[in-house]
Amino acid sequence: MSQVIVYDSPDRSVEDVTNDIRSKFPSVEVLKVAPRRMHLRAPREVFLDLCKFMKDDLSFEHNSCVTPVDYMDHFTVVYHISSWTNHIMAEVQVDLPRDDPTVDSITPLWGGANWHEREAYDLMGVVFKGHPDLRRIMLPEEFRFHPLRKDFTVGRRV
Amino acid sequence: MPSDEMWINMGPQHPFNHGLWNLRVKLKGETITQAEPIIGYLHRGWEKMVENRTYSQIVPLADRLCYGSSLSWNHLYCLTAEKLFGIEAPERAKYIRVAVLELQRITSHLTWLMAVGTDLGSYTIMTWSIRERELFLDLLCKLSGARMTYNYCRIGGVRNDFPENYERDVNRTLDEFERRLRDLESLMDENEPFLMRTVGIGKMDGKTAMNLGLTGPIMRASGVDMDLRRLDPYEVYEDMKFEICTHTDGDVYARYRVRMDEMRESMKIVRQAMAEAPSGPIRVKAPRCPPKGNAVCHVEDPRGESLMYMVSDGTERPYRLKVRSPNFVNLSASPPMLLGFKISDVPAIMGVMDMCIGETDR
Amino acid sequence: MDIDLSFNAMTMTAKQFGEMTKTLVRETMVATGGKKVIDKITAPIWSWGQRNSVYPLHFGIACCALEMAAAGGPRYDVERLGIVFRSSPRQSDVLLLNGWISAKIRPSLKALYEQMPSPKWVVAMGECTISGGPWYDAYNVIQGADTFIPVDVYVPGCPSRPEAMIQAFNMLNKKLTAENRGSFLDD
Structure with a gap:
């Protein structure tokens, strides 16, 4: 049948890729660049465009993880997006205000983010705009709160 | 003959699903037209709970994330914590970890084979792979004192060195297992019903698989040479000589083949790591509280890419600990594999996924 | 037991008849003490059968x-x-x-x-x-x-x-x- 897709040596270096992002999106802040790692912070307005650019032009093929973090005064959604071609894992942080935790969904780009975003909605209450099927996934539908938020305190359940 | 469409619930208690989850399938006649996995039956709030535990208390809890391959989760947690603390395990500990991780990979694949055996109607496959698995459980039991949840890795190394004559025992077991693996393979590769139920079922090509976030043996069976042991090496995998097993067909049979080949490669790695392990300390002391910041780490679990993201606020408890389970994503990608196949193919397609709901639901 | 019914045995359905005979036998056995005797003899046999074939449900949780x-x-x-x-x-x-x-x-x-x-x-x-x-x-x-x-x-x-x-x-x-x-x- 088809050939095996092999990723031998990286096509482009991390610095190269970072410079591309810097020149295309001046509003994206580069936090740290390390071998095989790239840490970015993007405003939520340009986030979806950044992802499109990363997927189409920088060959980031794989969405590893979507992590919402509750910092009490704001939410941060951390995306881990990997490029097997360039051997890079990018970490994109998007800050959201506490009273309006809405961000664009990346499920249309990477299908692997589907359940991660549902889980983030379920446990943290972050709303993803454009998600095809944003429902609770872990907890029963009748749950009325988002347990991973810091203001939800755990009591012993009997 | 025209027939109405109907929804069927397979689960939460169903002989084909190993673990508690529910697969809702919509059937037209016997053909699946829509599928929807429902999970959450084992959700216990792991990520919330660990926010109330100190860093060293989480090590045994990480074991219980996935009981089929507890050591790889244990190791992933320790690796991420080490990154956060800014320490590094000594060289000998790294070799020990690699050897033990590969033993765990073989055990996990045998557990998977056991499940597939019952699903595909061959009880012999199940009993034989349980028999083989016990050999490795004995080895790991000798090392750590537990059969399944080992609690072996520590932040900054491993708990104890190899016991006496361990290398000899491991080599003997591997020699014996190599012979028995051939028997096991002949049990399936020369079995016409097994081939009929696996070849050409649940096809998925590499590009789709990549977009859906599949990782691990399922991804490699679709003809993508993706293994984090190579692409993003951790511990001492850079120095190990092994091949990444791939297959181009992308069907159930290919996934089964990839896992069987992987066991052989794992045996190679175990032998190498045991022979090349340098002498020296096995553990460094970790501080109680890490500095503020975050750390991320991903490793190649027997099931795929598992990732942990840890945020610290400078106290002795993590502020946030997120787990990316490979099965969680693999399961979300299962509906496209099921569409168009018959309902009797469901156990074959979902069986080779190697379901472990403990890590999927967390 | 509704004793009157026994006279209408011919007009009963099979189900009703079965029900009636069952109750009749049962009540007779209990009243005469026969049930106690038979229970004493059969209980060890039942128990032997039960304890040698405990079938658990194949239900794996974690x-x-x-x-x-x-x-x-x-x-x-x-x-x-x-x-x-x-x-x-x-x-x-x-x-x-x-x-x-x-x-x-x-x-x-x-x-x-x-x-x-x-x-x-x-x-x-x-x-x-x-x-x-x-x-x-x-x-x-x-x-x-x-x-x-x-x-x-x-x-x-x-x-x-x-x-x-x-x-x-x-x-x-x-x-x-x-x-x-x-x-x-x-x-």
């Missing part, structure tokens, strides 16, 4: 389920003790709980227990089913199976070894012997 599977394997081989795993709750006698119970699975578990025909027993295997175990402060875990179904045997361990599971079934065996339950014409 970690201990793997030990349950290992117990079914060649090394421990519980089938020699008459412990055969059945896939349907209608065919099983023992509900073997092996893992933590979340709020989402609790109703289904209750339903499974209710679907099992009587007499039935419950074995709680592992810390999670006994008391919540390591998840004592989790928001979604029920703190012990005995909060909603009666449990007969507790097996400690996290996860408990197959030997412990076998011992639990031996204890259940003793319990069945001591109960000496079994009756001709059920109570």
